[in-house]
Amino acid sequence: MGIAMILDMAASATPDRLAMGGRVDGTTYRQLDEISWGGAGVLERLGARHVVFIGVNGPILPILMFATARAGVPLAPLNYRLPADQLRELINRLDEPIVVADDAYADKLAGTDHRIVTSAEFLAMARTAERATEDRSREDETAIVLFTSGTTSAPKGVVLRHRHLLSYLLNTVEFASASEENATLVSTPPYHIAGLGAVLSNIYAGRRMVHLPDFSPRKWLDLVREESVSSAMVVPTMLARIVEHLDGALANVPSLTSLAYGGARMPQPVLEKALDAFPGTGFVNAYGLTETSSTIAVLGPEDHREAYADPALRHRLSSTGRIVPGMEAQIRAEDDVTVLPDGETGLLWVRGAQVSGEYMGKGSVLDADGWFPTRDRGRIDDGFLYIGGRADDTIIRGGENIAPAEIEDVLVQHEQVREVAVVGLADDEWGERICAVIVPNGTDHDDSEAFRDWCRERLRGSRTPDDVVFVDELPRTPTGKIVRRDLVGRITAAA
Known part of the structure; x- marks a missing residue:
């Protein structure tokens, strides 16, 4: 059982519902299912052992995620902003990779020894190819390889197995919980765990995905209004630019009921201005890491509004919220062993079925009891997790x-x-x-x-x-x- 099961369930439950794209010309769950089966067949015939994706977030990403899962090969999205030599170095670290790249980035890879297929070419082949012979995904096999950005050393390839991703979904998302009218705006990059998590969680919930590959505040707001977007996720820089663009005015997005943010520390002044600009929107702070298959703590809408309304609780706006179901957290001293009491700052360690803690070619860094060192400093106070910065110098x-x-x-x-x-x-x-x-x-x-x-x-x-x-x-x-x-x-x- 692998992540392709998610699409199987959605296509069976709501085959004619739109899975992604606009309300007029979108792709249904049945169509996404058929294309991904065809994509898996293409990968079988090409003999891929890994599939690299270099491009912006768009409809090609869900197709590749489920096609690679069914073909039984890992997907490795790379940062398209990297220089050509760094991209080639990362590609060469993978076993027999085939590269799928948007037209805008395919030329950067000229001279590589590996086969390059443009996103348009892969999509065309997947639409007409014979289906794969079987679903080869297995829960203990690798589904995703995501490279960290690196600090003073070379980037590390984080290994996420099917069971890690499934555990995250089953513990945090309710199947078919979205209505047919619900739509989410995806603007996070595909090489970030949030971009991949968005695909899985929204497919599982039955929510239509609308993509914005090139972010600007005006484009973001216009698309929310045009497509009646009900939920979205942004990084703090995006929200800061949206708030600056509004310049004190209301956002005027009545359809937007949920706005999640994460990926970095959210400056509290920006968050407070956003709460004023989006009075009818529920804010969600999602904290997680690549190694933990996405979210491990959430500050929900009620927490935001309660903290904003009460000066005595205002400090909670700087927290990442409570640990999600299925996860455990500890704050340890610098010796990496001693567990500190509530309220004391130390190093955050987490444990749960969604935690990988495994790196390509290096193995697992989990301790003997399955705990993962996040290398983030933090404290837990009254059930709320506060992150105090990276333990390293990043x-x-x-x-x-x-x-x-x-x-x-x-x-x-x-x-x-x-x-x-x-x-x-x-x-x-x-x-x-x-x-x-x-x-x-x-x-x-x-x-x-x-x-x-x-x-x-x-x-x-x-x-x-x-x-x-x-x-x-x-x-x-x-x-x-x-x-x-x-x-x-x-x-x-x-x-």
């Missing part, structure tokens, strides 16, 4: 993980830089800002904009520091390691 800017070392390695090459440390600072729009703290070689040096230009010319735009600060020395431990917490404290106090 900066999460706009939902994207950024390794400080990547920026430091560029800045240290500047002749005027003696030492440098890159840290994340709290930001209302992006979740975190990138701040480069530089110890210059002398008193005469370029201004901060010149150092930002230096980075911009050598890195992707999202890696350019938002701020550059000059100091006389960096705080270090006796062994020479930079104490980033102290550095952030000093910068924040000075500001």
